[in-house]
Amino acid sequence: MTQLLKPMVSHIDNIPSTPGKLKTEKSSPYISRLRLHYSLPKLTMWSFLFLALILFFVLLSPPSSPPTNQSSRRSLQTTSWGGPVWERRVRSSARVRSGNGLSVLVTGAAGFVGMHVSSMLKRRGDGVLGLDNFNNYYDIGLKRSRKALIERAGVFVVEGDINDPALLRKLFDVVAFTHVMHLAAQAGVRYAMQNPSSYVNSNIAGFVNLLEVCKSANPQPAIVWASSSSVYGLNSKVPFSEKDRTDHPASLYAATKKAGEEIAHTYNHIYGLSITGLRFFTVYGPWGRPDMAYFFFTKDILKGNPITIFEAANHGTVARDFTYIDDVVKGCLAALDTAKKSTGSGGKKKGSAQLRIFNLGNTSPVPVSKLVSILEKLLKVKARRRVLPMPRNGDVQFTHANISLAQKELGYKPSTDLETGLKNFVKWYLSYYDSKKSACYRVYNSQQRSLEILSNDLKGI
Numbered sequence: 001m002t003q004l005l006k007p008m009v010s011h012i013d014n015i016p017s018t019p020g021k022l023k024t025e026k027s028s029p030y031i032s033r034l035r036l037h038y039s040l041p042k043l044t045m046w047s048f049l050f051l052a053l054i055l056f057f058v059l060l061s062p063p064s065s066p067p068t069n070q071s072s073r074r075s076l077q078t079t080s081w082g083g084p085v086w087e088r089r090v091r092s093s094a095r096v097r098s099g100n101g102l103s104v105l106v107t108g109a110a111g112f113v114g115m116h117v118s119s120m121l122k123r124r125g126d127g128v129l130g131l132d133n134f135n136n137y138y139d140i141g142l143k144r145s146r147k148a149l150i151e152r153a154g155v156f157v158v159e160g161d162i163n164d165p166a167l168l169r170k171l172f173d174v175v176a177f178t179h180v181m182h183l184a185a186q187a188g189v190r191y192a193m194q195n196p197s198s199y200v201n202s203n204i205a206g207f208v209n210l211l212e213v214c215k216s217a218n219p220q221p222a223i224v225w226a227s228s229s230s231v232y233g234l235n236s237k238v239p240f241s242e243k244d245r246t247d248h249p250a251s252l253y254a255a256t257k258k259a260g261e262e263i264a265h266t267y268n269h270i271y272g273l274s275i276t277g278l279r280f281f282t283v284y285g286p287w288g289r290p291d292m293a294y295f296f297f298t299k300d301i302l303k304g305n306p307i308t309i310f311e312a313a314n315h316g317t318v319a320r321d322f323t324y325i326d327d328v329v330k331g332c333l334a335a336l337d338t339a340k341k342s343t344g345s346g347g348k349k350k351g352s353a354q355l356r357i358f359n360l361g362n363t364s365p366v367p368v369s370k371l372v373s374i375l376e377k378l379l380k381v382k383a384r385r386r387v388l389p390m391p392r393n394g395d396v397q398f399t400h401a402n403i404s405l406a407q408k409e410l411g412y413k414p415s416t417d418l419e420t421g422l423k424n425f426v427k428w429y430l431s432y433y434d435s436k437k438s439a440c441y442r443v444y445n446s447q448q449r450s451l452e453i454l455s456n457d458l459k460g461i
């Protein structure tokens with residue numbers, strides 16, 4: 001056997017790398033069969049090893065930072081949808097299971113806030129259907145894990161884009177949603193300088209597309225959507241109140257969110273859509289976004305990498321009104337519960353409709369350097385701090401919410417301080433990435449075992 005194998009191996013080694021230059025050699029049918037027989041296990045073994053290595057490195061790689069060029073960024077294509085089985089899943093997911101529950105379409109359901117809001121609604125007995133385009137702005141694996149979590153709770157997440165009108169119309173044909181919780185967006189303040197069109201696509205075009213479908217739906221749903229604290233821009237009057245000026249945004253991200261607020265006004269005015277905008281203030285917590293500072297600071301501190309802390313002119317402090325996810329979720333649910341019905345139908349307004357805007361903040365800004373100190377304490381690792389002047393890339397020096405309106409109208413009352421919230425985040429972070437790592441080692445080890453078996457089999461030939 002081994003003797004027979006030798007000429008075959010040397011023959012394979014002599015194959016030229018350019019296939020077109022391969023001289024075909026006449027060989028006996030017996031030799032050809034033998035060649036096929038022995039090259040197959042070898043090929044299988046190498047493909048196996050190759051796949052195992054790819055899997056190993058993909059799974060081990062830490063959460064990615066935003067991609068830098070637009071072409072690599074996302075696919076706006078909706079994957080296949082439709083058909084009786086799909087429609088049954090959509091209907092069942094959106095079915096209300098409690099007395100006077102809501103039937104809610106949650107856009108951006110595999111996102112940070114989307115996942116938490118969806119699971120909370122489902123837990124109350126509301127009907128929930130998720131929609132998400134799973135773009136690659138950050139680690140898609142994390143989005144898939146969030147999706148798996150809410151799907152286990154009974155929320156079907158349709159993979160599709162808010163810029164796909166046919167899909168949105170289909171969803172409204174299948175389900176008479178009472179509410180839309182619109183959280184799909186291009187987030188991140190600084191990334192707007194790298195990929196401006198993604199902000200226009202998601203936060204303006206996508207929002208208009210959604211409102212177009214909502215205004216034509218019969219009945220029209222009430223809409224609650226995510227605006228941002230960034231609309232206050234260069235506002236220097238603190239704390240930020242909903243009555244303050246929002247006409248000097250510091251980033252394109254902020255400008256698109258501000259545009260969203262104006263667009264909401266238009267659709268409310270012309271079509272009678274009930275619309276509530278929520279200005280989120282730097283929301284953080286378990287299952288958060290890897291592009292946000294608290295998240296990548298944690299990753300870098302643990303890896304021993306330096307972190308950059310921005311400071312304002314004259315060593316001025318940069319601070320944020322960090323708001324914990326559970327508090328924000330309560331605010332979102334209260335906004336849905338207090339939303340009045342839209343007044344139009346089939347694209348025609350029948351009377352004036354509700355139009356609201358609320359700050360959802362924590363009312364206690366914390367300097368970014370303090371955030372880092374809390375992380376150091378929780379992680380028991382000293383950060384390698386690099387303090388640099390804040391670049392002119394869209395950031396503002398501080399945010400601070402006045403929440404009295406949300407308190408009065410929504411009963412909103414944030415109750416989680418930054419230390420407690422970060423403790424929950426760090427606990428989640430360590431367990432999430434640890435279990436990912438062990439899952440990856442499990443796969444690697446089982447591949448290794450299979451390889452050993454295979455090579456032992458080969459030795460025995």
Ligand SMILES: O=C(O)[C@H]1O[C@H](OP(=O)(O)OP(=O)(O)OC[C@H]2O[C@@H](n3ccc(=O)[nH]c3=O)[C@H](O)[C@@H]2O)[C@H](O)[C@@H](O)[C@@H]1O
Nearest residue numbers: 187188189228229230280281282292293308309310368395
């Ligand atoms: O409140 C909001 O509306 C916004 O909150 C966050 O934006 P931001 O507050 O800038 O959150 P981070 O990007 O996590 O930055 C937090 C703080 O860390 C600072 N930072 C960021 C990055 C860095 O390397 N170093 C650093 O000191 C920033 O200047 C900022 O003061 C979100 O990323 C936005 O999507 C959201 O709309």
